[in-house]
Amino acid sequence: EVQLVQSGGGFLKPGESLRLSCVLSGVTYSDAWMSWVRQAPGKGLEWLGRIKSKGSGGTIDYAAPVRGRFTISRDDSKNTLFLQMNSLKTEDTAVYYCTWVEKVPSTMSSWGQGTLVTVSS
Amino acid sequence: QSVLTQPPSASGIPGQSVTISCSGSSSNIGSNSVDWYQQFPGAAPRLLFYPNNQRASGVPDRFSGSKSGTSASLAISGLQSEDEADYYCAAWDVRLNGYVFGAGTKVTVL
Numbered sequence: 644e645v646q647l648v649q650s651g652g653g654f655l656k657p658g659e660s661l662r663l664s665c666v667l668s669g670v671t672y673s674d675a676w677m678s679w680v681r682q683a684p685g686k687g688l689e690w691l692g693r694i695k696s697k698g699s700g701g702t703i704d705y706a707a708p709v710r711g712r713f714t715i716s717r718d719d720s721k722n723t724l725f726l727q728m729n730s731l732k733t734e735d736t737a738v739y740y741c742t743w744v745e746k747v748p749s750t751m752s753s754w755g756q757g758t759l760v761t762v763s764s
Numbered sequence: 765q766s767v768l769t770q771p772p773s774a775s776g777i778p779g780q781s782v783t784i785s786c787s788g789s790s791s792n793i794g795s796n797s798v799d800w801y802q803q804f805p806g807a808a809p810r811l812l813f814y815p816n817n818q819r820a821s822g823v824p825d826r827f828s829g830s831k832s833g834t835s836a837s838l839a840i841s842g843l844q845s846e847d848e849a850d851y852y853c854a855a856w857d858v859r860l861n862g863y864v865f866g867a868g869t870k871v872t873v874l
Binding site for chain 1: 803862
């Protein structure tokens with residue numbers, strides 16, 4: 644069974660930084676393409692970015708609103724995906740989901756449980 | 765403003781059929797497969813269909829997807845109360861080099 648378990652999240656002030664983690668099990672993590680998606684309170688889904696497997700080049704693509712502030716990375720030795728968020732803004736308040744991109748380039752068949760990030764002064 | 769356009773709501777009585785449209789452009793739906801996700805309140809989304817409209821595990825065959833040109837549709841036949849949820853379409857956009865979602869459609873079973 645494929646599982647994604649997220650950690651991190653919390654309450655932060657504008658300008659602060661935070662790193663979210665996501666552990667994937669049930670598949671060969673090093674072959675996995677992974678993504679991050681967020682959902683602001685009462686709003687729809689917003690794709691943040693995707694990291695390919697190293698075997699596929701390890702390329703990282705970002706959505707325009709977070710490019711330059713957010714960084715996606717992976718540690719294949721720990722089956723872990725990361726989302727480093729810097730210079731947080733109040734509009735970054737959302738539930739953040741990590742996902743497994745089972746069917747490339749983008750079909751996300753498994754999702755983490757989500758973690759709430761609240762940015763407020 | 766979402767790149768993919770969905771109606772904000774759809775509704776039907778139990779047993780009826782409901783169709784949700786998703787309109788895009790040549791750079792997204794016109795170039796790539798469309799994914800559909802279902803989300804219940806307080807829960808993570810779940811994939812309904814793989815590319816080429818293959819249902820994901822556990823998805824009843826009451827759900828079907830189709831695509832034509834730059835538009836796609838999700839149909840739910842024999843509507844049931846447990847189908848009440850938000851539904852999102854999504855596709856890779858080659859111009860934006862990113863994955864784009866519709867704003868979501870809330871399905872209500874009357």
